[in-house]
Amino acid sequence: MFQEKYHQIERMLRACTGEEDVLLTTGGDHADLASTVAFKLAKSEKRPPREIAAEIAERISADPELGDIRVEATGPYINFVFGPSLLAEAVREALEPDYGNHPRRPERVVLEHTSANPNGPLHVGHIRNTVIGDTLARAFRKAGYPLEVQYYLNDMGRQIAIVSWGFDHLGLAREDGEKGDHYVARVYIAANREIEKNLAITEEIDHLMQKVERGDAETVRKFRAAVSLCAEGIKTTLAALGARHDRFVWESDFVRIGDVDRIFERVRRLPQAHEDETLWVDLSGEGFEKKYILRRSDGTSVYSTRDLAYHTWKGHNYDRVIDVLGADHKLIGAQLQATLTLLGEKAPEIVFFEFVSLPEGSMSTRAGKFVSADDLLDEVTAKAFDEVTVRRPELPEDERRSIARSVAVAAIRYDIVKVSPEKSTVFNWKEALDFERQSGPYIQYAHARACSILEKAGEFTRAYRYETEHEVALARHLAKFPAVVDETVEELRPHLLAAYARELADLFNAFYHYDPVLKSGGETRNSRLALVDAVRNTLQESLLTLGIDALRNM
């Protein structure tokens, strides 16, 4: 309804003013939609904007196509306010199952996210990638796109060689109950300590990398074993966070099936290519200073070469290619895009997010300086269990445990997704453990409240008459949800969805305190119950899109 009315009003304003861009936006507190086109016309017509706004408002309000929308000029602004029948329509739409879903769209999308190196567990920096990526994935599916989510497993990098060397030489045993990824990190950290003590080991690592690139069976088997062990642990963590990948793509496959060699051949034919002891591309024409090296002097490929092969493959199999990457990949991401373009391939769209650090500085798997996602989940779940036990002591323990797990994921995911990706952040335990306003649990709580009211209400006949300030504000906000899903996907900004859900919870809580539902009667009661149900459904759909459980009880 909202998007339809937006386009209708835009059309009417265009017809009325002759302007292409009629400067139509959401009107905030003032209106559902508002235009500042009068300012623009004031210049060419040399007349005061308020005069022009008044004229436009008058002409448009005379048009029967307008329907149940009130137009008024407030000074130079032209405001459009939805009338009662549109508010009723908004609530009716918000009651539909899968509210916010868009019709199927044709473009096949591949979204890559997380793709952390399998040399240790995911830490609080990695899961910013996971939460942004998984939320976008859910939003894309809601927006109607056929989507595949991929994790690119770097299984032949230097750090894997180090892990493999560590397994062979350090004799560290796996502890009881130790997750594979944490075990791998322990070996990786210890191996790095050895390398610091004895630099000759570096040559052994180089040798391992040459062997794996040549496809030496024993070395490949060892690398795969280490990577699998770590990846299993990572998958467990991803599942606990509610993030699902459709496919894990192994980097070494692109070497094995010959795609990397084909990239070498194609790059070599580029006018920008240079071949001495290495193969490199001169991207100075694209604004990059340094050589973009794709083949080492020992003949092996580097990460960038394999990434070119991977993205070439993605470009051939999908219409849109999207990567979620940390800001430390900005340069290499831009070089990748530039080189793919030179090769005539599709360049990916990249969503960058800035770094998460600890109060004491940057995180480092190699130095063992990080807060793992597993530890974070454990701590937050323990706190959530305490909270739910205080509030709902009568619930059986297994139910409290289950609620605590959902609340913990909500707290963690929301805490991450609510911040714009371009902001760098410092991990903070106090904020991570906060379940109050502007948190995931706060939104879950609003949803549970709505469920509770509906449960107590029993049968009722829906009505749709909204008059109080709080009812009207809620209905207006409900109408915007499909547009927010669209905007999230178009701008690749998942925090828009986070803000929307929080605002809806805020409005619902205010309504809850001012407008009694069960104690009202007749059409008011039926209208408010329908509104509560519509809010419940919309909160549920937005929480689901954020990867947060919509609890009925907490």
Add this chain to the structure above:
RNA sequence: GGGUCUGUGGCUUAGCCAGGACAUAGCGCCGGGCUUCUAACCCGGAUGCCGGGGGUUCGAAUCCCCCCAGGCCCGCCA
């Protein structure tokens, strides 16, 4: 040094790309509200030269230039 992102009340943060109506909200602080639909809640109050300086514009947190501060990047690592 070059590139890039960020800088909004004590702290965290929205708005910036597509310039307009009193700059968004939370935490913290002060003061209220639970025999009433779940108080993980609500209401009121104090707190802002939107990093600094120029410019463009009828109008700048938003666009342009310079400067300052911080993060990240600048490897035959990934």
